[in-house]
Amino acid sequence: xxxxxxxxxxxxxxxxxxxxxxxxxxxxxxxxxxxxxxxxxxxxxxxxxxxxxxxxxxxxxxxxxxxxxxxxxxxxxxxxxxxxxxxxxxxxxxxxxxxxxxxxxxxxxxxxxxxxxxxxxxxxxxxxxxxxxxxxxxxxxxxxxxxxxxxxxxxxxxxxxxxxxxxxxxxxxxxxxxxxxxxxxxxxxxxxxxxxxxxxxxxxxxxxxxxxxxxxxxxxxxxxxxxxxxxxxxxxxxxxxxxxxxxxxxxxxxxxxxxxxx
Numbered sequence: 001x002x003x004x005x006x007x008x009x010x011x012x013x014x015x016x017x018x019x020x021x022x023x024x025x026x027x028x029x030x031x032x033x034x035x036x037x038x039x040x041x042x043x044x045x046x047x048x049x050x051x052x053x054x055x056x057x058x059x060x061x062x063x064x065x066x067x068x069x070x071x072x073x074x075x076x077x078x079x080x081x082x083x084x085x086x087x088x089x090x091x092x093x094x095x096x097x098x099x100x101x102x103x104x105x106x107x108x109x110x111x112x113x114x115x116x117x118x119x120x121x122x123x124x125x126x127x128x129x130x131x132x133x134x135x136x137x138x139x140x141x142x143x144x145x146x147x148x149x150x151x152x153x154x155x156x157x158x159x160x161x162x163x164x165x166x167x168x169x170x171x172x173x174x175x176x177x178x179x180x181x182x183x184x185x186x187x188x189x190x191x192x193x194x195x196x197x198x199x200x201x202x203x204x205x206x207x208x209x210x211x212x213x214x215x216x217x218x219x220x221x222x223x224x225x226x227x228x229x230x231x232x233x234x235x236x237x238x239x240x241x242x243x244x245x246x247x248x249x250x251x252x253x254x255x256x257x258x259x260x261x262x
Contacts, residue, residue, distance in 0.1 A: 002037055002261060003208040006064065006195050006221060009043040009053060011214035012231040013254055016178050017128040019053050022251050026056045028258050033060050037261060040064055040198060042191045042211070042221050044177035045129065046107045046148070047072050052130035066107055066148040067177060067217050068194035069185045080197060081109060082186035084146040088171045092149055092184055093140055095167065102160075103152040105133065108145045115139045121152050149184040150177070157182050158216065158235075175217040183217065192220025199224075212246075212254050213238055229257060 010016040013025065029039045039057075041050050042064035050063045058075040065072065071080040084092075089106070096104045103121040105114045112133040114122070125131040153160040157176040164182060165174045173190055177183040191213075199209060211218075211225035214234040222228035222242055230242035232253050239245050246253040 001208060002210055002227075003204045004038045004040060004199065004202065005032065005210045005212075005258065006040040006042045006191075006198075006225065007212040007254060008191075008214060008218045008221065008231075009041060009045060009050065010178055011233060011250065012212050012218070013250070014053065015250055017124055019128075019130050021053050022255055023056075025255055025258075028255060028262065029057045029060060031262050032258065035262070038062065038202065038204075040195070042068075042195060042213075042218075044148075044150075044181065044183055044217055046112060046131065048111070049129045049131050051075060062198060064191060064194045064198065067173075067175065067183050067185050067189060068191045068220075069147045069189040070109070071194055071198055078109075079201065080194060081147065082189040084149070084172055084184065084186050086143045086146070088168075089144075089146045089149065090140055092168060092172070096149075096151060101154055104139075105150045106139050106144065106146055107148040107150060109147060110145070113139050113144070124152075147185070151182040151184070152180055153182060154180065156180075161216075176215065177217040178215060190220045191218060192222075192224035195221055195224040212257075213242075229254070 014021040040062040044067045047065040051058050063072040069082045103116050103118050105112050115136045157180050161176045161182045173185045207226035209225040210227050211221045212229045213221050214231035228242045230239045230245040
C-alpha cells in the first residue's frame with residue numbers, strides 16, 4: 001500500500017524553469033489525500049518558489065526544498081533546516097567570483113539574495129521560477145543563514161559541477177540540479193536523506209513510498225523510496241537506477257501514474 005508520494009518538480013512535473021504545471025495535478029493530490037496518501041514536493045527550488053507552483057494545495061502537502069536542506073509541513077511549519085556554515089559559504093562565493101560567465105544566488109530561510117546584475121538570469125528567476133529576491137552590492141556583506149548556493153552555468157551543469165565537487169565535496173554537498181544549475185548545500189542535506197527523515201517522522205515504511213525524478217539531484221530521492229520512477233526525459237543515470245521509466249510528456253506522465261492509485 002502506498003502511503004507517501006515524493007516528486008521532483010522541474011523536469012518531472014513541469015518544464016524546467018517555469019510555473020507551467022498541469023492544474024489537474026491539484027485535484028489528484030486532493031483525491032490522494034482523501035485516500036490517506038500524502039504528497040511531498042521535493043525540489044531544488046526554494047520553499048517560496050515551490051509555494052508559487054503548488055499554491056492551491058500547499059496546505060495539503062509537505063515540501064522538501066533546497067535539495068533537502070529544508071522540510072516544511074503544510075506550508076507553515078518547519079520540520080528541518082540544514083545550513084552551510086559561514087566560512088564555507090564565503091570560500092564558495094570567492095571561488096565562484098573567479099569563474100567566467102556564472103551567476104550565483106544564496107537562498108536563506110528569509111529569502112534569496114544576489115549581487116550579480118545579469119538581466120537574463122534575473123528575468124529567468126523572476127518570470128520563470130517566480131522567485132522574489134533582494135539585489136545587494138555584496139552577498140557577503142553580513143553573515144547569513146545559508147540553506148543553498150545556486151549557480152547558473154551556461155554550459156552543461158553535469159560537467160560544470162565536476163571541478164566544484166572536487167574542490168568542495170569535503171565540506172558541502174555539490175550536485176547538478178538542472179540542465180544549467182549546480183547547487184551547494186549542507187554536507188548532510190540531500191533529497192533522499194530528507195525523504196527518509198520525513199518517512200520516519202510520519203511512521204511510514206520505505207516500501208510504502210513512491211518517488212519520481214529526472215536529474216542527478218534526484219538519485220538519492222529515488223533510492224530512498226520503495227518504488228522509484230524516472231521521468232520520460234530523465235538523464236541516463238536516473239533511468240538506470242529507477243525501477244520504472246515513464247513514457248509520455250512532462251505534462252502528463254507522472255499525473256497518469258498517480259491516477260492509477262485512484
